[in-house]
Amino acid sequence: MSADFETVLKELGGKLTQVESVMDIDSLRKEVAELEEEAARPNLWDDPEAAQKVTSQLSHKQAEIRKVTELRQRLDDLGVLYELAEAEGDAASKAEAENDVTGLSKDVDALEVRTLLSGEYDQRNAVVTIRSEAGGVDAADWAEMLLRMYLRWAERHGYPTDVYDISYAEEAGIRSATFKVTAPYVYGTLSVEQGTHRLVRISPFDNQSRRQTSFAHVEVLPEVEEVDHVEVPEKDIRVDVYRSSGPGGQSVNTTDSAVRITHLPTGVVVSCQNEKSQLQNKAAAMKVLQAKLLQRKKAEERAELDALRDGGSSWGNQMRNYVLHPYQQVKDVRTSFEVGNPTAVLDGELDAFLEAGIRWRKQQEADAA
Structure with a gap:
């Protein structure tokens, strides 16, 4: 040999x-x-x-x-x-x-x-929320592109997904969407995607074909399990029901099955409209609410620890740039990992970015220890 x-x-x-x-x-x-x-x-x-x-x-x-x-x-x-x-x-x-x-x-x-995925919740399912930010109709379209990207990534791996809620924008795209990905360690894997995603392209909504920069935010939470003990007393929530909205289908807009839950002490609002049953939608929305409250609790605990350490390291909010014009590139702001094929990335080829992000995070944790 x-x-x-x-x-x-x-x-x-x-x-x-x-x-x-x-x-x-x-x-x-x-x-x-x-x-x-x-x-x-x-x-x-x-x-x-x-x-x-x-x-x-x-x-x-x-x-x-x-x-x-x-x-x-x-x-x-x-x-x-x-x-x-x-x-x-x-x-x-x-x-x-x-x-x-x-x-x-x-x-x-x-x-x-x-x-390298050894965090407390890394082995759990992931609850992902995408929201359009600055950029008007382009940002709403960008949020929908990101939703498709993550659903295609899950599909490539054979991971089941469950879309809890989509809020459609008036002209095109979406204001927000929340979905769950079910697979071992998928929270730990996708958690490195959290942050602001920036798109630069020639706007398809601008009749003068000008270049537009738009933003969308990705939030990734671990699915809450019974052992987490996130207490949500009935007196702390307001439950509103309304008719589902969105594209076509005979079952759309026929019953008040969609559910919106507001957590009164914190102002956190979640909604679910993917099931025909109001009870099922309420149960799904409660799980998302518990996940968000668990994240707040953990963030407060981390803030206390960071204060004891004279301030912790911040990874920043903007985490990836997608450039479609004047050149083709997707680059991670934190890891500097980049590829020159945005089409493949937007079609769900994310593994190289996820691996780079996980390794980078582990190094950050080691440096801070």
Whole structure:
């Protein structure tokens, strides 16, 4: 085996060993065995919600073990393939092994990024809200483009999404939208997207075809679980019902099923209109409200800690620029990571930005420690 190829495999092997150590594969296997035992109980589905949680956890942990096992097998097979190809002078097989090592390296790096998600809520589902900001109709259109971008990203990964609420703007686009993405660690992954996204382009709404800069804000929250104990007394909320609005469909504007909840002590307002049932919409809106109140609570705790440290580090609000004119570029303000293909990014190719953001955040945390 050539020295260069052997070095690459050794480095990959070391990185994978570190990933296996952080993930604690032995403990993961024990957890899988316990969950399998629990899933086999005859009365498991007497409580459908608890059963769903058990089967979901089991599926996720099995997938994690399978992912690591398959990477380790691919690494071992590559070494054998390259040695055989070199011994037999098979140039085509050597080239294939060298190509495969690039893909393997990318997959190991992606798994390594997952191990960096160790925050209190990182493993949870994500509740994402997008709001148009400065820029008029262009900003509303930009907010809708961002909504599509994130939904396409989720679709590419096979992550289920549930759009809770969309407030449409008068001329085009949306004022705001709230949706949930369901997948392990998706909150930790998407949380680096929080902040202001800036778009520069020739406005399709300007009859003089002038360049326009518009802004939209992305908020990412962890889905609230029962263990969070976010108390919301009935006396602290006002519930308003109204008819759903939006594009077509016979069920639109026929019943007062949409729900808006106002948290009186804080002024936080949430709404949901995606279900036909008023009760379902209220339940979904309450979950979003609890997520927002949990975020406020955590922000207050962080502010107190920062005060004790004589002020904490701020990551700033503006986090990414998307330029469609006079040149093509998407650049992250924090990490400086950039690509020259905005079309692909806006179609959901976000993984490289997410990985760069997660690594950057981890470094920021390490520097602040």
